[in-house]
Amino acid sequence: MAVGEAFLSAFLQVLFDRLASRDFIDLLRYRKFDDLLEKLKITLLTVTALLNDAEEKQFHSPAVEKWLHMAKDALYDAEDILDELATETLRCKLEADSKAGPNQVWNWNLISTPCNTPSSRGIESKLKKVIDKLELIVNYKDVLGLKDNIGGCSSGLKQRLPTTSLVDETCVYGRGHDKDLIIEMLLRDAPSNKIGVVPIVGMAGIGKTTLAQIVYNDDRVKNHFHLIIWVCVSDQFDVVEVTKTILRSITLKDTDLNDLILLQVCLKENLVGKRFLLVLDDVWNKRNNDCDLLWSPLKTGAKGSKILVTTRNRDVASSMGTVPAHHLRCLSFEDCWLLFKSQAFENRNIDVYPNLEAIGSKVVEKCEGLPLAAKRLGILLRSRQEEDEWKDILNRKIWDLPDDESDVLQSLRLSYHHLPAHLKQCFAYCSIFPMDYEFDKETLVLLWMAEGFVQQPKGKKRLEEVGGEYFLELVSRSFFQESINYRSRYVMHGLIRDLSHFVSGEFCFRLGDKLKDGNQNRIFEKARHSSLL
Ligand SMILES: Nc1ncnc2c1ncn2[C@@H]1O[C@H](COP(=O)(O)OP(=O)(O)OP(=O)(O)O)[C@@H](O)[C@H]1O
Ligand SMILES: [Mg+2]
Structure with missing residues (x-):
């Protein structure tokens, strides 16, 4: 799968398949529509090339969002015309069938309705119109700064910063029970020499990394394992890089090695006899081959070594996990409120702002227990003093917030983008x-x-x-x-x-x-x- 495939590419594929179908080709040759359809095809290809870039930029640019909607609209029109043409094709085919009689070979030349019937003339002019519309849309690409990249990687999306193991636990609300459950699984005796893999799974921004961080920093964990290692994996699971990072965090030194085998030998030597906990934060892919390669030197660790994986993807969790995944749920309203309050009223006395408190509580309701949203909206409102400003944020859809502010839920957006x-x-x-x-x-x-x-x-x-x-x-x-x-x-x-x-x-x-x-x-x-x- 190409990361960031544009929403409309599946739709366009259907249009292209249609244009390539045998019946269409026959009908169009006869009706001399082929020039127009060729033109349509080329225009569609040009639009396709711009879609990925537009899909990403729409979140920041209302003009691009509008452009995308215009493009969608024109593509839907194109689909309608192809529908009409398909119906015409069928009608002509039936007509030809009835003329040919039961034992004759079917022949387009037997069709009685030539290309200048009212219906085909109508289709022709609609076709021209939609091509003009699409060409006009394509012409705007330079004004909007859209780049051609078919199936390419993101250009408008900001890179996610790598996570670290550091956390201020006093700012974490309501994860005591989850933390105890995970720690219990990590400290549990292993039935075999196999390394236990404990997955934490949940939607973007629900607090998987935060939970892993508070587990990682817990004294019970620190005392149990000889080594604890944090690796942020993210969307590119690169075995060489992950192995290097593990090695670096054990030896506290950079390595010049780039050869996987040498890196693995080195890692093995450093792990012999040691009970370790490895946190693999934010795993996106489940390429089993990569996991096998990563796992192989880890097997030298002492019995009871564990891997804690956080991921948004249940398939990844079930394919990597040796125990059922821990599904992280949303925070309770109370915890979500505490989180929001800590951000929005960071340096203010909440009692002085009873009006803001009431609006804030409605903002928290909108977050439906998602800590990412509660925290980001809290930060957003921190610098705002006026009731109207708070009401404005409350009444807007998070995705409609202007520019930088619409980045509030960047990580949710990434899930869609992928x-x-x-x-x-x-x-x-x-x-x-x-x-x-x-x-x-x-x-x-x-x-x-x-x-x-x-x-x-x-x-x-x-x-x-x-x-x-x-x-x-x-x-x-x-x-x-x-x-x-x-x-x-x-x-x-x-x-x-x-x-x-x-x-x-x-x-x-x-x-x-x-x-x-x-x-x-x-x-x-x-x-x-x-x-x-
Ligand atoms: N229980 C919590 N208390 C306070 N803040 C929290 C809590 N859980 C998460 N947060 C905050 O919410 C934001 C998102 O949390 P986190 O990064 O842990 O989510 P995630 O599930 O790992 O997201 P992603 O899928 O994008 O990796 C962070 O800024 C984090 O500090
Ligand atoms: Mg995370």
Whole structure:
């Protein structure tokens, strides 16, 4: 999967497949549309090349966000025209069939409706219009500074800073129970010589790294292990780099070695007979080969050595873990409030601002227990004194905050950015469901299928199975969580749902939401997916 595949690339792929289908080619040759369609194809390719960059920049630039919406709109129009053409194709085919009689070979030349029928003339002019529109959109790329990069890596996303083991535990709220459970698993006697791997899993910003940090710094842990090592892995799991970092933190020296075998020999020598705890923070990928390579020198450590892994991805957790993963839950309202208060009222006496306290408590409700959001919004409000400023933040969607402030949830945004294109489409579609909606996997998969989001399986798999895999992949990446109320139902965290709103823009809408916003007329125009739920 190319990291950061644009949301529309899955959609565009469907358009390209259509343009390449046999029936289309035949019909178009006959109807002399081929020049126009060639032009459409080239324009679509140019738009595709700009999409990745636009997808990333939209979070910072309202102009790019608008551009992206215009591009989406034009692409949807192109899809509609191809739909019309497909219907025409079918009609012509049926007509030709009836003319040819039962035993004759089917022949396009038998079609009686030539290319100047009213319907085909209509399609032709629509086609020209949409090409003009797309060309106009492409022309804006220089003004907006959009770069061509098909399937390329991020350019507009800030690099995440590596994490460290340092933490001020007095600023950590409500993780006592989780901490004890993890420590108990780490100190537990190992049944075999195999290194135990304890995974902590949860959505972006829920506090996995923070939990690992307080575990790492606990005296029980420090006293039990001879060596404790912290490695921030992040999205690039590079075995050589990880091995080097481990070595560096044991020897407290840089190494000139770059050869993996030499590094591993060196690491083995340093680990012999030592019971170690290795924290691998923020693991994204589950390339088993890399893990095997990393694990092999670690086996020299003494019995009882452990690895603590933090990850957003359940698949990574289950493939690496030797025990069931610890699923980190959101903070309680009370803990979330304490966290928010510590940031927003850092140098202020809260009693002096009863009005701000009341608004702040509503801001915390919006965070739905996500410490990242509570902390970032607290910091954002720290420098604001006026009630109106606080109300403004309360009433805005986090994703609509201007520029730097919209970076509040950068790590949530990264989760979306790392989705493959077909999952981005499915995820954005979920914005048509109401807040707190309890999703049923089968129903959602059927809806995705009806919308054409599920790619036709190549082998014997059924479409439903492929859709089911999409869903589980989104669960695995913490976009959905199991519902507490109903078994086998799933919910979406409010901020994740807001993100789906942001990325789907005006193309998906829920009547209830729009009526609340009071600008439903404008919205209906562009909407492609809707619900009355
Ligand atoms: N229990 C807590 N008390 C106070 N602050 C917390 C708590 N948990 C998390 N935070 C703060 O919230 C922010 C996000 O936490 P953290 O980095 O641990 O999340 P994460 O789950 O590791 O996110 P990611 O998936 O992006 O790595 C950090 O600034 C952290 O200091
Ligand atoms: Mg983390």
